[in-house]
Amino acid sequence: MSALKTAPPAAPARLSLAMATFLGLVALITALGAGHLVAAFVGYQASAFVAVADFVIAHSPHPVVVWAEQTLGTADKTVLKIGLAVLLVGFAVLAGQLSRSRPLPGQVLVGVLGVAGIVAVYQRTDVGQLALLAPVLATAASLMVFGWLHRRALAPDAGSGAGLTRRQVLQRGAGVAAGAGVAAIVGEVVAGRGSAAGSRAAVGPLVAARKAPPLPPDADFVKLGSPPFITPNPDFYRIDTAFVVPQVRAEEWQLKIHGMVEREITLSYSDVRNRPLVERTVTLACVSNEVGGDLISTANFIGIDLVDLLDEAGVRRGAQQMYATSVDGFTCGTPANVALDPQRGAMLAIGMNGEPLPVEHGFPARIVIPGLYGYVSATKWVTDLEFTTWDERQSYWLQRGWAEQAPIKTESRIDTPASGTSVPAGTVRVAGTAWAQHIGIAKVEVRVDQGRWQQAALSAEVNKDTWRMWWAEVPARSGSHTITVRATDQSGYTQTDHPADPVPDGASGWHSVSFTAR
CATH class of the missing domain: 2.60.40.650 (Immunoglobulin-like)
Known part of the structure; x- marks a missing residue:
């Protein structure tokens, strides 16, 4: 009898490199689109992309921060966006390459990224616990899409209905990506309806009870080559740590003054606007400004005297700093004696050059304290003022080696x-x-x-x-x-x-x- 010949075992099915990469990218697009859509309803800052970027900004080593400030200047946020996008694409490609035979390795990598996004959102101070839905649902959608497409692409018999042909996988993957893109657009539209721009437009004109003196005709030498004395709002320099401009509606904004004070005070936007407003012409400068640099601008700010609010709160002896917190979690320490000096002209500003503060410059309210560099005097989107000591609290830039006292140099x-x-x-x-x-x-x-x-x-x-x-x-x-x-x-x-x-x-x-x- 002749020996029976047995066929060699079939090689396990494997995705091609191109198909594996495609599945990883579709999973990434799904996560971003779903996260953006959900974030529109629970808080734009809940987008995992935004939260992770802000986490990077908040926890970058001091040398990296200094390098970015001096090398990239105002382009640092754009570079971070591009860098983070490239990193995510790299992870998506890696997830696909690890999963040519089975989806689990890629799903584990996707899950790790999802957990990173969840942790980043959880640590934010400007969103509620409901905001966790955005990264959780984004991660879940990404895992499901990746697993579903992977199973269909690897099914042994694409013609039986259990699997899909290569063309069908590409078509369905492209459809999912397009749907995620539509979800992102819908999220942007929904978020725009609840953005600060509409709230700002509804504020109306701000009329100061004490207006700044009119500028003399020879306040600048524009015809001879100097800049205009008053910097137009679109040209006013902007340096901050916010990856995405915070969207705070005036009707939802509050300012709390507490800590080493006799009386805690909480103010609404209407509380501030209904007080007699004052207008002051002030030049602000960034500490990052190099010699000859342009990180300095001048505006007519409208608001209320900060010292009046502090007198009402009754700041106690021993308070060394006014620890200001922005809605996005940025912190700033101002020497208390400067904030309390009635001759300094410190303001809680709600207007700039005849209109409500631009959103990117702190709407609904910001701090403006003349004579100090912005990192200790000009908190935008301010929501909290705590009086404390230097030992008790260290603000964002102090933690990175910058000085407590920061008078602007001549x-x-x-x-x-x-x-x-x-x-x-x-x-x-x-x-x-x-x-x-x-x-x-x-x-x-x-x-x-x-x-x-x-x-x-x-x-x-x-x-x-x-x-x-x-x-x-x-x-x-x-x-x-x-x-x-x-x-x-x-x-x-x-x-x-x-x-x-x-x-x-x-x-x-x-x-x-x-x-x-x-």
């Missing part, structure tokens, strides 16, 4: 001519800006190359809490030249030429630009 910059430009030889017009908030600028001097210092003409002083423009004409023969500027404030201090980085309490040094005279 500085100046050259706005024109721009560095690297060519100008006609002979007399060259130079213009720029100087600032010494809460002290005032006394004079500005310029020099060409290493020549003698020449005093510049100053614009009219609006107040000591705002910048001051200047201009001068200097001789420049044909060739390359360097112009340098320095300012002296009204205390008699001339800004140092010693260069210092922004960390820990602001940059210093003389600003110079190089140009060619032809």
